[in-house]
Amino acid sequence: MKQVRLGRTGLRVGQLGFGGIPIQRISRARAIRLIRTALDAGVTLLDTARGYSDSEEKIGLAIRGRRGLAVIATKSPELDAAGMAKAIELSLKTLRTDHIDLYQIHCLSSWEAFQKAISAGGALKALTRAQREGKVRFIGVTSHSIDVLKKIITKAPRVFDTIQIPFNFVGDESGISLWPTARKAGIGFLGMKPMCGGVLDRPDLALRYVLQFEGIVPIPGMETLRELRENIRLAREARPPDKAEERELLRIRRRMGKWFCRKCNYCQPCPQGIAIHLALGAGTLLKRFNRSCVSGWCRDIMRKATTCTKCGLCETRCPYKLPIRSLLVENIALFRKGLRGMGIAWDQA
Ligand code: SF4
Ligand code: SF4
Known part of the structure; x- marks a missing residue:
């Protein structure tokens, strides 16, 4: 598999990375086999x-x-x-390792949050200390907000060694516009949700599309050996989509673009406190998280979504003009159906 240099970290990794969300759903034995097969095939990140x-x-x-x-x-x-500092120690213990190659601030959502992280008592202090102690090699950040990451890599390009943001053919305006700036600043780039969060019927095309971008490491979540082998095959083949595949991608993009939530959060704040970007991903919640999450925080999010008053404020702010109110209704119905299929009650306390 082609090797990619993760920006200024100098780390060289297989072009295909491994997203660790879906392994929550499978047994330890299956997860271990899957990860070891990935590593042996060159999926090293x-x-x-x-x-x-x-x-x-x-x-x-x-x-x-x-x-x-x-x-x-x-x-x-x-x-x-x-x-x-506490999180780093827990990660070291849980991962059974004496060092972590890349420690990221997870889901940084605003410039204010960034300011807090770099302040005197902020997270960066603990990360750089861990770096000096050899516990963490490089420091990164993940976000769903293009604006936040753009501002960070333009105004403070030396703070993070890597960024991670959704990067896929439906919502590709985010990653594509950020990639040249990140590359110029020597920042490694991890592509989150390369298959649009697992909601596509042609994930192969989605991954082929993302793999054509030089230097980006897509990290699709995988939970079966079949998925892993298919993704490895695509990464090894390393060819861009052909004409017919491009037409198919365009068709899917046009269809999905109408309702695909980019998780940018421009629609917030919702007066009811609804986590719109999560509630619009009921299919992803059901598919990617284990039973305890689905019956816990995922269900809480979807139940909260039922308090929508249909005020429409969010729709006036969504740059993609998504019909959020009706999408919420659809997603709640989908989630409830999924819960029934799993034998989990909707109303249970
Ligand atoms: S329409 Fe619903 S989700 Fe949108 S802002 Fe109003 S209450 Fe929140
Ligand atoms: S609903 Fe629109 S504004 Fe809100 S997170 Fe999704 S794409 Fe962004």
């Missing part, structure tokens, strides 16, 4: 997070005896130094 329940733990078990093959990236949303 393993991305996980403190927030992905047992994903770090499964990766930690899988890399025993293979630590040298893996480039481990994990993350925490903590913005203060004490919280981040």
